Amino acid sequence: MNSANKTPTEKSLNMPVMNGWHDFVKSKDRSSLQALLHSDVVFESPVLHTPQHGREITMKYLVAGRRERAHRSRVQIHERMAQ
Numbered sequence: 104m105n106s107a108n109k110t111p112t113e114k115s116l117n118m119p120v121m122n123g124w125h126d127f128v129k130s131k132d133r134s135s136l137q138a139l140l141h142s143d144v145v146f147e148s149p150v151l152h153t154p155q156h157g158r159e160i161t162m163k164y165l166v167a168g169r170r171e172r173a174h175r176s177r178v179q180i181h182e183r184m185a186q
Contacts, residue, residue: 120139123136123138124136124139127139131169133162133166136165137158137162140158140162141158142158143156143157144156144157144161145161146160146161146165
């Protein structure tokens with residue numbers, strides 16, 4: 104099967120960075136995230152006025168974003184259960 108016929112899941116199996124990201128989200132292991140990021144990574148976001156340079160600051164944003172998303176998911180589950 105050529106890549107044009109693959110499902111999104113099959114395509115992601117060949118994407119080591121995405122697989123590493125999913126591993127980080129599941130495990131919450133910061134060392135796995137650190138291994139994914141180049142020391143000179145540049146983090147850009149529409150909510151930030153300037154690009155953020157470096158692995159450490161990028162890790163802080165990504166870890167905080169993962170935590171916030173997990174919190175929102177828990178809130179939504181509790182809200183649905185209360186209905």
